[in-house]
Structure formats: C-alpha cells, structure tokens
Amino acid sequence: MENTENTAKQPLINLDEARELVMLLEAGMQDEADSRFLELMRRCEPNIYNEVGNLTRDLHEAIRSFAEDPRLRDIADVEIPDASERLRYIIKMTDKAANRTLDAVDACTPLVNKLTSSIDNLMPVWDRLMHGRIDRFEFVTLCHQIDEMLTQTKDNVDVLSSQLNEILMAQDYQDLTGQMIQKVIALVTEVEDELVKFLVSFGRIEGINPQLKSRTDALIDEAEQVKKSLEAQGPATQTMKDSGKVMATQDDVDDLLASLGF
Amino acid sequence: MNKNVKILIVDDFSTMRRIIKNLLRDLGYNNTHEADDGSTALPMLESGDFQFVITDWNMPIMQGIDLLKAIRANPKLRSLPVLMVTAEAKRDQIIEAAKAGVNGYIVKPFTAATLKEKLDKIFERIDG
Numbered sequence: 552m553e554n555t556e557n558t559a560k561q562p563l564i565n566l567d568e569a570r571e572l573v574m575l576l577e578a579g580m581q582d583e584a585d586s587r588f589l590e591l592m593r594r595c596e597p598n599i600y601n602e603v604g605n606l607t608r609d610l611h612e613a614i615r616s617f618a619e620d621p622r623l624r625d626i627a628d629v630e631i632p633d634a635s636e637r638l639r640y641i642i643k644m645t646d647k648a649a650n651r652t653l654d655a656v657d658a659c660t661p662l663v664n665k666l667t668s669s670i671d672n673l674m675p676v677w678d679r680l681m682h683g684r685i686d687r688f689e690f691v692t693l694c695h696q697i698d699e700m701l702t703q704t705k706d707n708v709d710v711l712s713s714q715l716n717e718i719l720m721a722q723d724y725q726d727l728t729g730q731m732i733q734k735v736i737a738l739v740t741e742v743e744d745e746l747v748k749f750l751v752s753f754g755r756i757e758g759i760n761p762q763l764k765s766r767t768d769a770l771i772d773e774a775e776q777v778k779k780s781l782e783a784q785g786p787a788t789q790t791m792k793d794s795g796k797v798m799a800t801q802d803d804v805d806d807l808l809a810s811l812g813f
Numbered sequence: 814m815n816k817n818v819k820i821l822i823v824d825d826f827s828t829m830r831r832i833i834k835n836l837l838r839d840l841g842y843n844n845t846h847e848a849d850d851g852s853t854a855l856p857m858l859e860s861g862d863f864q865f866v867i868t869d870w871n872m873p874i875m876q877g878i879d880l881l882k883a884i885r886a887n888p889k890l891r892s893l894p895v896l897m898v899t900a901e902a903k904r905d906q907i908i909e910a911a912k913a914g915v916n917g918y919i920v921k922p923f924t925a926a927t928l929k930e931k932l933d934k935i936f937e938r939i940d941g
Contacts, residue, residue: 722832785901797902798907800920807908808907811911
C-alpha cells in the first residue's frame with residue numbers, strides 16, 4: 552500500500568523470504584542461506600542466464616555452419632586461386648596489348664618522319680615549278696624525286712594501314728579482361744555476402760541490426776544479379792584450357808565443328 | 814556476296830563492337846549496326862531487314878545463345894545467318910551453339926584473317 556509501484560512490479564524479495572534467510576543465518580546454516588540467496592537472485596534476472604546460453608549456442612552454430620559450408624570450401628579451394636589466376640592473366644593481357652600498340656606506333660613513326668622529310672626536300676623546287684621559275688634540268692630531277700617518293704609512299708601506306716589494324720586488334724583486351732574482372736567481382740561479392748550472413752546469424756541475439764539487414768539483402772540481390780548475368784564462362788584461363796574441356800585455339804573449335812558436320 | 818549486306822553486331826563491350834565494325838569496314842562491309850545484348854538486338858532484327866548477325870555469347874539480360882535460339886524459333890528470322898564471336902570456348906558450349914543452328918563460331922581473341930575466312934565461308938554457302 553505504501554509502495555504500489557513495487558507490488559505491481561513484483562517485489563525483489565518478500566518478508567517471508569527475508570525471514571527465512573535470517574533464520575538460516577541465525578541457525579548457522581551458511582551454505583543453505585547462500586544457495587537460497589542465489590536462487591532469489593536468479594529469479595530476479597532469469598534472462599541473463601538464458602541470453603548467455605543462447606548467445607553461446609548461436610555463436611557456436613554460426614561458426615560451425617560457416618566452417619562447414621561446402622560453398623565456402625569451394626571458394627577457398629578453387630575459386631580464390633582461380634580468381635588470382637584471372638587477375639594475373641589480366642595483367643599479362645593488358646601488358647601485351649600496351650606493347651602491341653606501342654610497337655605499332657614505333658613502326659609507324661619513322662615512316663611518317665620519312666614522308667615529312669621527303670616533302671620538305673621537294674617543297675622548294677616544287678614551289679619554283681608552281682611559280683614557273685624552273686629550268687629543264689631541275690624539272691627532270693624533280694620528276695625523278697617525285698616518282699621515287701610516290702613508290703616509297705605507296706609501300707609505306709600499306710605498312711601504316713596494317714599497323715593501324717594491329718592497334719585496332721590490340722584493343723580486344725578490354726572485352727576479354729572486362730569479362731574476367733566481372734567474374735572476380737562476382738566472387739568478391741559472394742565472399743562479402745557470406746561474411747555478412749555470418750555476422751547476421753551471430754547478431755541475431757540482439758535482434759538483427761536493421762541497417763545490416765538491409766545491406767545484406769541488397770548484397771544478396773546484387774550477388775544473384777551478377778551470378779545470373781555470368782552463367783557463361785568468360786575467357787578461359789590456362790588451367791581451364793589444360794583441363795581439356797575448353798578449346799585452346801580456333802583450330803580446335805574448327806575441328807570440333809567439322810566433327811559435328813560443319 | 815553483296816558488300817552492302819546489312820549486318821547487326823551484338824556485343825556488350827563497345828570496344829569489341831568497334832573492332833568488329835572496323836574489320837568489317839576493311840573487308841568492304843559498311844552497312845553495319847550495333848546492339849549491346851540479345852534483348853535489344855531481337856526487336857531490331859524483327860523490325861529491320863538485317864541479313865547477317867554477328868553476336869557475342871556472354872552478355873547481360875539476354876545472352877547470345879538465347880538470341881540464336883530466339884532467331885531460329887522465329888519464322889520470320891529463321892534463316893538469318895548467325896556468326897558467334899565469343900570468348901566462350903567450352904566444348905559443351907560449342908556443341909550447344911552448333912545444335913542451336915549457329916553458322917560459324919569464332920573464339921576470342923581472334924584475327925582479322927579468321928573473321929574474313931568465316932564470313933567468306935558462310936556467304937559462299939548462302940550464295941551456293
């Protein structure tokens with residue numbers, strides 16, 4: 552009556568219980584008193600014990616399922632090494648493409664320089680011809696010079712054209728490495744997703760952190776999207792070619808198609 | 814083959830589309846158009862009078878193999894020649910493409926000579 556709040560809330564200890572404790576202590580029964588006291592305490596905070604129990608169980612479960620997930624084992628054993636090989640291959644391809652392009656530029660530069668210097672050589676006499684101030688001897692020499700330049704330029708233009716083609720073809724690395732990078736991104740996303748899932752299952756104790764939850768859902772969606780668009784294999788790595796399931800060259804492809812009646 | 818043949822190039826990487834377009838131009842084929850995946854290519858094929866398709870396999874939304882199957886399933890497009898230019902080189906995939914009715918299969922990275930050879934071969938058959 553004097554403390555309505557406490558009666559509503561259920562008192563932590565009542566008079567009978569207090570008396571019982573005093574009685575036990577007065578009788579010198581220390582052990583019984585202690586265990587009675589612990590019992591009363593436990594009644595006050597039953598959740599702590601349950602929570603600690605749940606937490607331990609959930610953590611154990613999360614670690615176990617994380618460690619035993621066959622997909623994760625596959626990622627660690629096969630896909631991470633595979634991704635590393637892809638990344639190394641990307642370095643090699645971009646290096647090759649850059650060198651192919653630079654080699655082509657190196658091959659073209661002297662030809663362009665030669666053309667410029669031939670024109671510079673001819674220009675003064677040509678100017679005089681255009682202004683009608685040229686003698687017969689100079690005219691004949693000019694004709695020979697122009698003839699030589701035309702022949703040379705014709706050859707050089709063929710070289711320039713084939714080198715431009717070389718530069719064009721070198722750019723195929725962008726498509727091929729792009730496909731490989733997409734594969735690696737899909738793997739990184741999946742690993743990230745697994746880690747977040749681990750955190751979420753561990754974080755269940757306090758209820759899922761809503762921010763983490765929406766981030767996980769977004770990641771799972773993203774991973775599925777990427778996976779969907781990547782059902783195809785992309786460019787083959789050397790390991791895949793060595794396995795024999797993948798055709799290593801255009802000739803192998805042609806042979807296979809020929810065997811199918813193409 | 815008539816060099817004015819109307820060709821659709823389907824690839825999600827614009828660099829590869831440019832490369833193929835340039836190579837075709839070098840070979841004298843100037844009437845080329847582009848699409849970035851099967852789902853954009855199909856309506857173009859249905860509404861335009863394309864005579865040849867060069868397609869990649871691995872593309873978002875609609876892959877090249879599905880585009881090929883859709884073309885073969887469409888009475889209006891059924892006989893349209895399709896050349897696949899792709900990095901997909903698994904035996905099973907090549908067999909699948911052959912079964913779906915592909916007219917030629919080029920594995921990336923490829924050379925200008927390979928493209929010319931396959932195009933000539935396909936056109937020869939059509940003309941013959």
